Amino acid sequence: MLIYRPLLFVDFFRKRFFNQIAGIILISLFLLNQLPLQAQVRPEVALGELFKEVQLRAIFPDSKTFPDCIPLSSPETILQAYQTEKNQANFNLKAFVMQHFKLPSEPATNFKSDTAQAVSQHITTLWPVLTRQPVPEVSSLIPLPHSYVVPGGRFREIYYWDSYFTMLGLQAAGQTQLIQNMVDNFTYLIDKVGFIPNGNRSYYTGRSQPPFYALMVKILRDGKGQQILKTYGPALQKEYEFWMTGASELTESNPANRRVVRLPDGSILNRYYDDFPEPRPEAYKEDVKLAEESGRNKEEVYRHLRAAAESGWDFTSRWFADGKTLKTIHTTDIIPVDLNALLYHLELTLAEVAILNQNNFQENYYRQLAEKRKKALLKYCWSKKEEYFLDYDFKVGNVTAVPSLAATYPLFFKMATPKQAKAVAKRLKADFLKPGGLISTPNHTGEQWDAPNAWAPLQWMSIQGLRNYRQNKLANQVKHNWVEINTKVYKSTGKLVEKYNVEATHLEAGGGEYPLQDGFGWTNGVLLKLLSEK
Known part of the structure; x- marks a missing residue:
């Protein structure tokens, strides 16, 4: 794991004029591909006591604002000033922050929607608004070599799993070069960080997100040919190794290590x-x-x-x-259905890469791993009682009690039997289908990934999963309901938003740690893809 440290030489550039020169030097170094990731700041580490004080006193309403701020001098210099000034009688913490930091920019704040446009045209207009260019800054932002699409709102950086669903829309729009750029950015992160972090921020480097990279590569393959898989084979391999790190160290007495878990029968699944x-x-x-x-x-x-x-x-x-x-x-106690379905697909993709490399041994190796994972998932995550795929709590040795749309992932990747798929479809229709689409879970908890909310990525995975098992009537109903609520909200507000209340379609979605965001990358992508279908 790379540790991100602030640039030491920024101390020399104290005045605004010299800060501008430093910025020009940084951009030049970056364009020459010589700017190391160590140039980035992990604000929670570099700013220490100041970071905790700003966050705990809620200087900004959104806790994400301060980690995204740009220090105007080195963190060491700012911390020294803070230690000197904090005990003064007239010290004002917010004023201090505004003096020493630049607030993160909001590039799309002046954008105005024209609801006279068709929603598909609106999305086409939004692509450049949500596209960011690779201009580096000395902050928590990890610089990327190519342009990329952000979700929108408070989400100012690239996000891992969001980007796959955004790419579906870019594919429908014929934006192959932008898809290439984004795949190359993720490949760059795999190479430099060792995996794809949650987003390109230094404070996200402790975790990844659902592993959709192989699906992104396949979108690019659809536009550029089968050899694309061979080109990105090494990165796919490295992504897989990240998720499987520690697997060789698992034992009966030590069944969990980082993202891998050994089950009682010796099977290995992920968390x-x-x-x-x-x-x-x-x-x-x-x-x-x-x-x-x-x-x-x-x-x-x-x-x-x-x-x-x-x-x-x-x-x-x-x-x-x-x-x-x-x-x-208790997330780490749980074997998630969706994660293991995605890794099953990654294993099969690595087998495809092996075929292109004419490596029969590796092809058989990855196919066997995929088959073992499929067998384990069907054993541990299929509930005969509920006739539904459920997450598995390996600490208690049983499935969890919360049904969710994660159950559609084994259908999307064709892991389920026809009988299982039919049972899942029946449950979706009975408990999940609402006037605006499919709720994420039937539970009303006030959390954003529970009822009454619905999200674009889960609609796509569900629709495609149902189609794979010829549950076309239900798939078409989900599509109709989702397109209708997206279009309705756009016509009334001029916005495409992060999530939707699909039970009471006249109300906004709620819950979560922040207000409803508009933009919105994956909503745009899935909607445009659905609208482009013949």
Whole structure:
């Protein structure tokens, strides 16, 4: 794991004029591919006491704002000034922050929607608005070599699993070069960081997100040919090694290590995890408060919260021991259905790469791994009682009690039997289908990944999964409901948003740690892809 440290030479550039020169030098170095990732700041480490004070006193309403700020001089210099000034009678913490930091930019704040446009045209107009160019800065932002699409709103950087669903829309729009750029950015992160982090921020480098990289590469392959798989084979291999790190060290007495878990029959499946058992910098005060109120071991709570963030489902009753409250979160005890379906696909993709490399041994090796994973997932995550795929709690040795749309992933990747797929479809229709689409879970907890909310990526995975098993009537109904609510909200507000209330379609979606965001990368991507279907 690379540790991100502030640039030492920035100390020499104290005045604004010299800061501008330093910025020009940094950009030049970056363009020459000589700017090391170590140039980036991990604000929670580099700013120490100041970071904690700013976050716990909620200087900014959104806890993500301060970690995204750009220091105007080196963190050491800022900390020294803070230590000197903090005990003065007239010291104002917010004024100090505004003096020493530049707030993160909001490039799309002046964008105005034209609801007279068709929603597809609106999305086409939004692509350049949501596209960021590779201009580096000495902050928590990890510089990338190529342009990329961000989700929008407070999400100012690239996000891992969001990007696959964004690429679906780029594919429909014929934006092959931008897809290439984004795949190359993720390949760059795999090479430099060792894996794809949650997003290109230094404070995200303790975790990844659902491993959709292989699916992204296949989108690019659809536009450029089968040899693309061979080109990105080494990066796919490295991604797989990240998720499987520690597997060789598992034993019956030590069944879990980082993201891998050994089951009682010797099978190895995966879980979500995070390497830093600390409060998330971007949700610092919220995590500290929850850990205190839970009465539990704080480091364990932080690990479970961060692991849930790696899942992308932050937060949902899927991860709650009581199925109701965040205080009971225990994410790392759980074998998630969706994660293991994605890794099954990655194993099969590596087998495809081996075929292109004419390596029969590796092809058989990865096919066997995929078959073992499929067998284990069907054994541990299929509930005969519920006739549904459920997450597996390996600590208690049973499936969890919370059904979710993660059950559609084995259908998307064709892992389920026809009988299982039919049972899943029946359950989706009975418990998940609402006027605006499919709810993430049937539970009403106030968390954003529970009812009454619905999300674009889960609609796509569900629709495609149902189609794979000829459950076309239900798939078409889900598509109709989702397209209708997206279009309705766009016509009334001029926005495409992060998530939707699909039970009461006249109300905004709620829950979570921040206000409803508009933009919005994966909503745009999935909607445009669905609209482009013949």
